[in-house]
Amino acid sequence: MPGFKGFSAARGEVFFKTTHGGEWSCASCHTENPAAQGKHAKTGKLVKPLAPSANAERFSDPGKVEKWFKRNCNDVLGRECTAQEKGDVLTYLLTLR
Amino acid sequence: MLNYYPEFFRRLAVAALILIGTMPAAHAEDEQDGAVYGKFGRNRGNLAATVQANDNWKTECGSCHIAFEPGLLPTESWRKIMGNLDKHFGVDAAVSEQVNAEIAAFLANNSNNHWTEETTPLRITETDWFKRRHGVRKIPSRAWEDPEVKSRANCAACHQQMERSHFGIKQR
Numbered sequence: 001m002p003g004f005k006g007f008s009a010a011r012g013e014v015f016f017k018t019t020h021g022g023e024w025s026c027a028s029c030h031t032e033n034p035a036a037q038g039k040h041a042k043t044g045k046l047v048k049p050l051a052p053s054a055n056a057e058r059f060s061d062p063g064k065v066e067k068w069f070k071r072n073c074n075d076v077l078g079r080e081c082t083a084q085e086k087g088d089v090l091t092y093l094l095t096l097r
Numbered sequence: 098m099l100n101y102y103p104e105f106f107r108r109l110a111v112a113a114l115i116l117i118g119t120m121p122a123a124h125a126e127d128e129q130d131g132a133v134y135g136k137f138g139r140n141r142g143n144l145a146a147t148v149q150a151n152d153n154w155k156t157e158c159g160s161c162h163i164a165f166e167p168g169l170l171p172t173e174s175w176r177k178i179m180g181n182l183d184k185h186f187g188v189d190a191a192v193s194e195q196v197n198a199e200i201a202a203f204l205a206n207n208s209n210n211h212w213t214e215e216t217t218p219l220r221i222t223e224t225d226w227f228k229r230r231h232g233v234r235k236i237p238s239r240a241w242e243d244p245e246v247k248s249r250a251n252c253a254a255c256h257q258q259m260e261r262s263h264f265g266i267k268q269r
Contacts, residue, residue, distance in 0.1 A: 040161050040162070042161075042186075042187075042188075043161055043162040043248075043250065043251070044247050044248075044251065045160075045161055045162050045163070067192070070189070070191070071188070071189040071190060071191060072189075074183070074189040075188045075189055
């Protein structure tokens with residue numbers, strides 16, 4: 001990746017918690033603390049914790065990760081997330097206690 | 098008093114017995130095994146019971162809201178929903194083509210066309226039968242405003258065994 005300077009958990013955290021032109025941020029459903037149980041912003045359906053520290057299944061299935069990035073980035077950003085953005089977010093989530 | 102008006106009390110007792118005896122028939126609708134029986138036992142079709150749940154349906158359709166039973170909508174409605182999953186009530190719910198085909202087939206095979214619909218509503222809450230069974234006379238409007246309920250799409254707020262295709266209601 002040209003100009004790649006590594007992934008940053010700090011950047012990932014900011015990305016996770018801000019809105020990106022729409023109504024929702026990642027935190028809208030996954031909450032400000034991804035290790036906590038989340039809740040769908042529209043339906044109220046409970047969402048299991050996103051951080052692997054709280055939910056060991058997370059990120060174990062690459063197909064599932066891609067599927068949800070594709071959907072949710074479309075919802076939150078109106079486009080696909082770049083590899084940089086995905087990497088940052090994953091780094092943030094993987095380092096959460 | 099019984100001595101003074103024996104005839105009256107005898108008749109009162111008979112009337113009470115008749116009333117109690119005919120009460121079950123007075124029930125407008127009865128739900129058994131997921132099938133809805135109208136007056137005089139008329140079978141109105143199995144509204145929601147599915148023969149066998151499909152894993153993909155359960156997983157994909159149940160990730161953001163409760164997986165709505167195929168029997169809750171007519172075939173054509175499901176076809177429309179599955180054809181526009183990337184624009185699913187404001188969100189992207191798309192699945193792979195293969196999974197889409199599998200879920201679409203499952204929904205179509207278990208959909209319910211017994212309730213005649215003139216249009217093909219996309220929302221279960223817009224179907225005639227839903228409006229009839231959840232009308233203002235049956236459910237006060239303030240029930241929908243209860244924060245525990247939140248919306249008409251939150252079936253599980255009252256139908257707590259929906260996951261087992263059982264639509265008996267738990268009183269709130």
